[in-house]
Amino acid sequence: MDRIHKLSEEVVKKFKNSGYDVNIKDVYKRLKLLIDEFKVPEDEAVRTVTNYLLKELDIPRDKLVVDSPLVKIADIGSPGQWISLKAKVVQLWDSSSPNVSQVGLIGDETGIIKFVIWAKANKPEVEEGKNYLFANVVTDRFGGKMQVNINKYSRIEEIDEDISLPPRDVDIVGALVAIQQNSGLIRRCKICNRVLTKGVCPIHGKTEAYDDLRIKGVMDDGENYYEVILNEENIKNLTGIGLEEAIELARKHYDREIVLSELKNKLLGRYFRFKGRRGERYLIVNDIEFLQYDEVEKAKEILSKIGGETIG
Numbered sequence: 001m002d003r004i005h006k007l008s009e010e011v012v013k014k015f016k017n018s019g020y021d022v023n024i025k026d027v028y029k030r031l032k033l034l035i036d037e038f039k040v041p042e043d044e045a046v047r048t049v050t051n052y053l054l055k056e057l058d059i060p061r062d063k064l065v066v067d068s069p070l071v072k073i074a075d076i077g078s079p080g081q082w083i084s085l086k087a088k089v090v091q092l093w094d095s096s097s098p099n100v101s102q103v104g105l106i107g108d109e110t111g112i113i114k115f116v117i118w119a120k121a122n123k124p125e126v127e128e129g130k131n132y133l134f135a136n137v138v139t140d141r142f143g144g145k146m147q148v149n150i151n152k153y154s155r156i157e158e159i160d161e162d163i164s165l166p167p168r169d170v171d172i173v174g175a176l177v178a179i180q181q182n183s184g185l186i187r188r189c190k191i192c193n194r195v196l197t198k199g200v201c202p203i204h205g206k207t208e209a210y211d212d213l214r215i216k217g218v219m220d221d222g223e224n225y226y227e228v229i230l231n232e233e234n235i236k237n238l239t240g241i242g243l244e245e246a247i248e249l250a251r252k253h254y255d256r257e258i259v260l261s262e263l264k265n266k267l268l269g270r271y272f273r274f275k276g277r278r279g280e281r282y283l284i285v286n287d288i289e290f291l292q293y294d295e296v297e298k299a300k301e302i303l304s305k306i307g308g309e310t311i312g
């Protein structure tokens with residue numbers, strides 16, 4: 001099916017959703033003329049034909065259900081905007097709130113974003129790996145990050161397109177702008193490897209545990225924030241502090257937290273180049289190194305130009 005035919009179908013559907021039948025051949029002819037002959041951009045051509053039909057059929061403008069503009073995920077920048085998105089469901093998370101029907105990640109070729117479908121929206125459930133039009137959803141900022149909310153005015157339609165996702169492998173130059181609390185010298189459950197909180201595994205309760213070293217942090221490349229995980233090897237290569245050294249440090253000071261503050265001193269606000277792979281939620285770092293001095297200056301310049309915040 002050619003592009004103009006597809007656009008024609010969308011126009012016809014828009015009218016149909018509002019209870020009006022329009023002739024697809026007529027729509028096609030007009031769109032083709034505008035787009036092919038007069039080189040009018042697609043959006044504008046669709047608007048022009050829609051306006052023509054409204055007038056011709058004497059339909060009050062507010063009777064037509066008009067979708068919010070279709071945007072790419074990378075262009076979502078401020079909360080409170082009504083938008084439409086074509087995206088693939090990347091992952092569904094467990095929801096603990098009765099107000100939430102579904103929560104997880106959706107993506108297009110420009111990025112990945114969290115979505116929330118409110119229980120009150122009363123929508124059919126989406127499935128992982130399927131592609132949808134999310135029409136008339138609202139952007140929101142939660143915990144410093146953008147997300148989209150699907151409410152009762154939104155529409156979810158499965159679409160016959162395979163939306164591609166951003167490359168999984170990344171190569172980033174940026175600053176480490178935050179290190180999360182549950183980093184440093186941690187204890188993991190011997191059964192499931194989960195990190196213990198106050199000596200307790202979320203699944204197995206009080207259980208046998210072992211020490212590990214890791215950092216959960218946030219990297220800023222001036223355009224995006226990346227949640228990253230550094231493992232023991234990454235940390236040892238950068239700081240000289242491996243698991244053995246960390247345990248020794250904690251023993252000497254009778255304080256496990258000393259490891260985290262030591263790692264913060266050495267890493268926070270510094271610039272790195274790293275290669276990694278997008279995991280479910282975090283970038284798993286394969287390879288990370290400090291930037292050389294001249295590269296740091298260059299990176300700072302880039303970050304300041306595009307308004308990125310840096311620490312240190």
Ligand SMILES: [Zn+2]
Nearest residue numbers: 189192201204
């Ligand atoms: Zn466990």
